[in-house]
Amino acid sequence: MKGNMMDGPKTLFDKIWDSHLVEEKDDGTCILYIDRQIIHEITSAQAFDGLRENNRPVRVQDAHLLVADHNVPTAGRADGIENEESRIQIELLEKNAKEFGLPFIDFLDVRQGIVHVIGPEQGFTQPGLTLVCGDSHTATHGALGSLAFGIGTSEVEHVLATQTLLQKQPKNMRITVNGKLPEGVTAKDMILAIIGKIGTAGGTGCVIEYAGEAIEDLSVEGRMTVCNMTIEAGARAGLVAPDQRVFDYLEGRPMAPKGAAWEQAIEYWKTLKSDDGASYDIEVELNAAEIEPQVSWGTSPEMVAPIGSVVPNPADIEDPAKRETVEGALEYMDLDPGQSLTDIHVDKVFIGSCTNSRIEDLRSAAAIAKGRKVAGSVYAMVVPGSGLIKEQAESEGLDAIFTEAGFDWREPGCSMCLGMNGDMLEPGERSASTSNRNFQGRQGPGGRTHLVSPAMAAAAAVTGHLADVRELAADVAE
């Protein structure tokens, strides 16, 4: 018997893994059953080609959900897609859905949105199942207790053809965030602080379980923000044990179990937590009370600092390779060592992405935007995560708050997170962005990205520079 199959205390991850193990080969390579797959237009065309070339059918049609998100325009989409390559890719997704008989959401449908927003929203994502997508932010779905991870196109094809993946079992890592988050500090600040602490390869080879009072206190949406950026810490999947909040979130969603199946599912979902005494290969603890609003200053998500601090000085770094990396980052970002973070002016503000485009994200940004104006030098856009979130926000009057303040209110999609659809930074432009990656050129060639929470992004929009949202929130309170 292999270690993971032995009796004894198990982690949540071990439980889900074991319940999906089809076969384990002598060298530890496992055939893991995959319950669900979400498919978008960027990483799937070549996978469907592969099926056609080899005359292979899709094994389980209803296990998949297809929707376009990366490449869709966020304005005027009813007029069609202007960019020819984008149009071909999006049309091809629909063609593949029809040819292989797969569930599909049209890009003009109100349910369309970012894959990692609509999975939970539709109830496609559920506790205890395995879920994959050709997108590294698939870790998001772990917020509902689903073992979810990103894969490449060859693996997308592998899942389509076999409903399984060949995997070796990752290690167990637990990150416990004790205590309570201070006022004005959000799930985004928490995950940025975690990445700052463990580094961008800190979780490589692991599945991270997030635990502790501060995690339990988060809404399901907040947990999605935390799990979403797990990949930025190098781990493919993040998990939170599902609790009553998750069950309440899922109940009544279109694809959630109904009737007797719902009762049966709940009984099972309640068993999905790590046993007392389960052991982890790596344990990390943080104190929530010490976390401040975070902002990234460099070109890797581990290059973050509390908003009240300054740009670090490479001269203080002993390791020569690390020092060079930081020097390179500061040169690219056009920042000086010792400069106050709040002195950094921005040109664009992006509120959106699979990290921060859900209704509570929009509410928290709107609370700061309300009654204020976007600074004259700044262009700011809000891109809801799905058509349903957009509708919800409009019913709450959030769109009016944003547009009165001078924000551009857009249609759902991935948008400026990765700058594929025309929403992008120009060379040399600087953004405050609620997305997940500040890599060189991520939001457009030569663009400079500062990762922040939605409220911090709104604060940057109205002040024209990176700003401490707690100071603006205090003004609102007065």
Added chain:
Amino acid sequence: MRKFETFSGVAVPMADHNIDTDRIIPARFLKTIKRTGLGVNLFNDVRYNDDGSEREDFILNQSHYRNSEILVAGDNFGCGSSREHAPWAITDFGIRCVISTSFADIFFNNSFKNGLLLIKVTPEQRDALLEDAARGENARIEIDLENQKIVRPDGEEITFDVDPFRKHCLLEGLDDIGITLQSDDRISSFEEKQKQSMPWMQGARV
């Protein structure tokens, strides 16, 4: 997939840590619906000027390195996005092997499925190979997967570990899906069992 055979070639040194897949192939080149043709855009934004001309300071534009077949890289190579376009771009350029101390997980899986061998070495070995690579065409490095060794230009051998299954697939040029489908009966019986015990798990229509 083409079989991986022993070869010796020029290695290009890229010592930066955390070279991410956005740097390897920027998102706007992901509009393609093919696996081929991405080599010309490998490292696009650091390789070309705004007007499309080559940047002289970028190493792959230097005559020694235009035909590189090996890349020696800093820690955590291939982090970020899951785009398989990254290994597609690397192999389309002509690189068949990347050597580093560590690789991001998804990139690691994607590479082997495209015949791209990734070798993990110690920081000291990586630094030595970076020095070899800095000598360009004057220092060809041999990659012998069968015997799991790197032969440096001076003849010194560095042995490396590789997962036996991945090695087998690479040497034989095998397709994963065909191998998995040999377990079709087991997959079917798993599905039957799950349908009984957890009927809600299996698919739902939109």
